Amino acid sequence: xxxxxxxxxxxxxxxxxxxxxxxxxxxxxxxxxxxxxxxxxxxxxxxxxxxxxxxxxxxxxxxxxxxxxxxxxxxxxxxxxxxxxxxxxxxxxxxxxxxxxxxxxxxxxxxxxxxxxxxxxxxxxxxxxxxxxxxxxxxxxxxxxxxxxxxxxxxxxxxxxxxxxxxxxxxxxxxxxxxxxxxxxxxxxxxxxxxxxxxxxxxxxxxxxxxxxxxxxxxxxxxxxxxxxxxxxxxxxxxxxxxxxxxxxxxxxxxxxxxxxxxxxxxxxxxxxxxxxxxxxxxxxxxxxxxxxxxxxxxxxxxxxxxxxxxxxxxxxxxxxxx
Ligand code: AMP
Ligand code: MG
Numbered sequence: 001x002x003x004x005x006x007x008x009x010x011x012x013x014x015x016x017x018x019x020x021x022x023x024x025x026x027x028x029x030x031x032x033x034x035x036x037x038x039x040x041x042x043x044x045x046x047x048x049x050x051x052x053x054x055x056x057x058x059x060x061x062x063x064x065x066x067x068x069x070x071x072x073x074x075x076x077x078x079x080x081x082x083x084x085x086x087x088x089x090x091x092x093x094x095x096x097x098x099x100x101x102x103x104x105x106x107x108x109x110x111x112x113x114x115x116x117x118x119x120x121x122x123x124x125x126x127x128x129x130x131x132x133x134x135x136x137x138x139x140x141x142x143x144x145x146x147x148x149x150x151x152x153x154x155x156x157x158x159x160x161x162x163x164x165x166x167x168x169x170x171x172x173x174x175x176x177x178x179x180x181x182x183x184x185x186x187x188x189x190x191x192x193x194x195x196x197x198x199x200x201x202x203x204x205x206x207x208x209x210x211x212x213x214x215x216x217x218x219x220x221x222x223x224x225x226x227x228x229x230x231x232x233x234x235x236x237x238x239x240x241x242x243x244x245x246x247x248x249x250x251x252x253x254x255x256x257x258x259x260x261x262x263x264x265x266x267x268x269x270x271x272x273x274x275x276x277x278x279x280x281x282x283x284x285x286x287x288x289x290x291x292x293x294x295x296x297x298x299x300x301x302x303x304x305x306x307x308x309x310x311x312x313x314x315x316x317x318x319x320x321x322x323x
Pocket of ligand 2: 141142150
């Protein structure tokens, strides 16, 4: 348990909130949609803390919040349509999913390993001031425990997360109460990934064409291949390995050695100390590095199912089931 501070929405409170974020802590803050649970998006361990606090059983890509379109363009590549949408609806409840820019600093974990990044410039004055003071992208899903309703004031946040996060910036009630509209601009026609605060009609009027998708939502995603919603390694993934077979790469956890570990083509340890938050922070980047070793198969040591282990194992099982 840590003590959760309730910070006032004055200059001192904002400075404290920004300082906590900058050192890797978790701060809930108001946006015009719902209260978000923020962490420095460039710091994968801080992002892992979001999943731990929310007790989320799986990793999905998080939205990174910024204070300006200029800051967003450091993170993502905006085509003509994305730029026009951003200019028209930012700051506001619109999230754009765009390809990562070469200068992107948003961590692999915040992007769930994908080559795209979800970006938003919120309009709430406190959120804006906090992002400005923090000076880096802030990953923030809704500030509730997994499976509970999204919070629209600081008391809701504390009801769910008191003792699990460092602070909540109290800005009173948020006014939209619905989530951001999510539009993917990944080449080709823009697609509606989730309806939300900005109506579809307003977006279609601006771009002069109908948006694809949007009738399925997150539960019933677009046709396969239209948007890769999960990172998948090229190599096969073999779970709960107790030994390394010839030609395999090894993804280890903790200190217990695997048989014939030395013959691995490449070897990385998610966390030698057996720390699940550190393991979550390394998961996507290590999978990519082992994939790049050219091994046919990545053998993965057992990871305990407790806490963040559930989300880690969920992702590893999906990777293993890929083919
Ligand atoms: P939220 O729960 O409001 O933080 O929204 C998170 C949702 O944003 C995810 O479940 C995705 O649907 C979407 N999203 C964010 N980033 C990406 C991305 N890089 N690619 C695809 N979808 C994304
Ligand atoms: Mg939520």
